[in-house]
Amino acid sequence: MEIVYMWLRSNKTNFEDSDEFGMKNQGCNFGGRFRFNYDFEKKVIEIKENPIWQDDFFVLPSEDQHFNSLARITNVTAVVGENGTGKTSLLNYMKRNLVYGRELERPEAIFIFFDHIKGKYYIYHHANILIKDIIRSANCNIDISEPLQTYQNSKINGKFPKGIPLLKDNTFIFFSNAFDSKDWEEQKKNLRNISTNYLFRESTNSIGLQEITMHRFQEVKRQIEFIRFFPDYAGKYFSSFDNLLNRLPKELIIHFHSHDFNSDLKHSDFIIEFMENFERDLSINYDEKDLYFMNYLTKILVRHFITELVYYIAKPHFNDNLRTQIISIVFEDYYNSNEKDPYKKFEEWLENIAFGAHLAINNVIKNLAHAVLRFKKSLAVIIKEEQVEIKGRVIKLNISNAMHIIDELMWPYNHSTIQNEFMTMDWRNLSSGEKALLNLYSRFFYLAKLDSDNRKKANSPHQLCNNLTILVDEGELYFHPQWQKELIYNLLNFLPYAFRSEQIRRIQIIITSNSPFILSDLPSTNVIFLQRKRNESQVLDGLEEQPQTFAANIHSLLSNSFFIKDGLISSFAKEKVNKVIDLLINESSQVIKENNDIITKTIDMIGEPVIKNKLMNMYQDKLALDYIHMESRLEERIAELQEQMDTLVKLNKLKKGN
Known part of the structure; x- marks a missing residue:
């Protein structure tokens, strides 16, 4: 089903956005073949032809020999307006009230959908909103399913309805690169959430590792998968992706770093002396880069283990006597060792802590020691097998084996980190804008690949429906104007390929934007103009009121009051x-x-x-x-x-x- 019109009595809900800018008695046309208007006073729906509508307007010519397997872009709509007019709120409204499967009390509204297979329009409205008549303009040949369907907020067997049945075969996908700590973002069977807010919140582990660490790891893994698999097909069949393929990074860089030891424990001087003695015991041979790197890494791991240990035992539930006992056991194990080789001595020390029978050493400390030891051994094997290139104090990973190496290191790294990190991964020479671009494509590709890999599995939660409604919140965020100008074109090329299917799959894109470059790719009837009047947000819907946007001069679009008031000078x-x-x-x-x-x-x-x-x-x-x-x-x-x-x-x- 394609969403072609919504009329909202109010966009306020019982959710967390109750303080957002309100929209009352407003209708939104999404740019289909017909334009709709609900007259609240007369209680009628008026329908007229969209004079500039073209069938398959957003379908680009393809070089793909499997053209028929590509998904079809049925419509693209932009929502624009100054900050605070409710652009993001409109997307949130759709996520909360149109996604099938959510048992909740839905606000009063009118929704009109178009079924591309049957060629019919369906009007679905709240029972409290009266529709006395449907008035068609002259020569308006539209097939509307009768009777109109209604919904209400009464419970059935103690539960609210799961939603609009017409949307059972619609998967909503929400993308946003913004991070503003919204904690209500969620994912359902019919809602796939690839926003930074949601992915960040989901990036957790059982021992309390900082979410940002796991989020960064998961983001890099998605990016690697995209970089590895996408060029093989896109580079062969899609010349339009040449610029994108040229921007893709070739190497992943892993940096290791230590933190200064800082503690108020009475044993601090003893601990600092221990670390200094340990580092002095390590012999450094600068002629062998592997040995130099392992010396450097071992120093970092020792300092990290001690720093995390001290942070943990400094918590209030440890008393001074127990702290003293733990520190004595930990460091006596090291000093009592007869091993002369500092590397073996380090590993033996951690093994004794991890697998020893000391009653004062609880499972958290044992797991910490075990994880640090496993990380060191795993990385030593990776280096020995020459799976990475060592450059000074960093290692370089080739894309071909980066995923395997990250998987090898992720478990021990996660479990060796309670408070402080000692490893970061990043792409070489990649700007924040390029990372944002990579996030955009890799997240969509991640969803598409999950769908493709699980398509033949019955009831797999990763399968997508044949109708995709893609909601993009300010997709141009972090982009240079040149990339903003290319965004719509690249999405029109990329999404049909990424979500290709043996069955007919249709995609509707709804994107909020603050960029005039986005509007220059869309007819004005495909733009929802929001403006603030008094304490409400209103939709400017009349054709005579809307500025012409398609192929418009950027200077002219900027001059419009929807972007900049009081002239163009700052x-x-x-x-x-x-x-x-x-x-x-x-x-x-x-x-x-x-x-x-x-x-x-x-x-x-x-x-x-x-x-x-x-x-x-x-x-x-x-x-x-x-x-x-x-x-x-x-x-x-x-x-x-x-x-x-x-x-x-x-x-x-x-x-x-x-």
């Missing part, structure tokens, strides 16, 4: 320019002379030629006017002096005559 620059204008208009010549340096330098900096020339003309006119006034005053003064001289001459003649 506030700080406007303040500076207004100061110059005020000086030139309202101040005296003397004040202008005193501020001459500020005025001329500010005018020279202005990049907009019209403003720059106007201010320069004002400045020159002011100087010219001042010169004219000065010349006039000089002439008056000369006349005064001449008159005085004439008077003196006359007086002098009178004196001589006497």
Whole structure:
């Protein structure tokens, strides 16, 4: 089912967004063949043809020899408006109220769907919203299923209905790169959530590892899978992906780092002395890079183990006597060892802690020692088998075996980290914008691959429906304008391939955006314009009110009040320019002379030629006017002096005559 229209009595729900900007008695058209309007006063639905609609408008020509297996993009809609008008709230409303399977009290609304297989439109409305009639415009040939279907908020057998039955075969996919700690994000059978907020919250482990660590690991694994599998097909059949393939990283870099030991325990001096002695025992041979690296890594692991141990036993449920007992046992095991080789001595020490019978050493400490030991041994095997390249204090992983190595290291690393991390993974020379781009594609590819791998398994939770409604919240976030300009085009190429299926699969995309580049790829009838009026958000829906967006000049789109009010000049620059204008208009010549340096330098900096020339003309006119006034005053003064001289001459003649 494709969503073609929603009318909301209110977008407020009983969920956590109750403080968000409200939308009351507003309808949203998503850009289909027909445009709908519910007249709240007359209680009728008005329908008219969309004059610029084109069938398969968003289906691009494909070079794929299996073109028929590709999913079809049926529609793309953008939701725009200034911050606070409710763009994200509209997506949240759809996630909460349209996803089938959620037993909840649904707000009063009208939903209109289009079934591409049957060619029918279905109107589904709350029982409290009266629809007296459906008024079609002239020559409006639309097939509407009768009778109209209703829903209400009464419970059946103690439970609310699971949702709109028409949407049983719709999977909603929600993507967002934003991270704002929203804790209500969820995932259901018919809702796949690949937003950063949800994935971050789901990245946990049983011993309390910081979520950011697990999230980063899982994100990298998704990225590796995308980089490994996607180019094989896309590079062969899709020349439009050349730019994307060229941006994909080739190497993963693992950095190791230690933390300064800092503790208020009374044994701190003893512990610091132990670490210094241990590091001194390690012999460093700079001619052998493997040995140099293992020395460096062993120092980090020792310091990490002790730092985590001290952090753990510093907790309130340990008393001083128990802390002293634990520290004595841990370090006596090391000093009592007769092993001379520092590496073997280190491993023997951790084994004794992990598998010893000391009553004071609980399972958390044993598991910590075991995990650190296993991490060290696993990495030593990986290095010995030359699966990685060592560069100083980092190791480089090739994409071909990176997934295997991460899986080998992830368990011991997770269980060896209680508070502090000692390893980070990152792509070489990848900017934040490039990482955001990689996140976008790898998360969708991850879902698509899960679907493909489980397609023949009965009742697999990873299977996707044949109708996909993809909700993208500000997909251009972190992107350079050039990439913003390419986003819609790349999605139209990528998503049909990623979600290809032997059966007919259709995709509807609904994207919120703050970018005019997104709008320039969409007809105005495919844009939901939100604006703030008083304390409500309103939809600007009339064709005569909407700015023309498709292939529009970016400058023209920016100039529209939906993006920028009060002109295109930034506030700080406007303040500076207004100061110059005020000086030139309202101040005296003397004040202008005193501020001459500020005025001329500010005018020279202005990049907009019209403003720059106007201010320069004002400045020159002011100087010219001042010169004219000065010349006039000089002439008056000369006349005064001449008159005085004439008077003196006359007086002098009178004196001589006497």
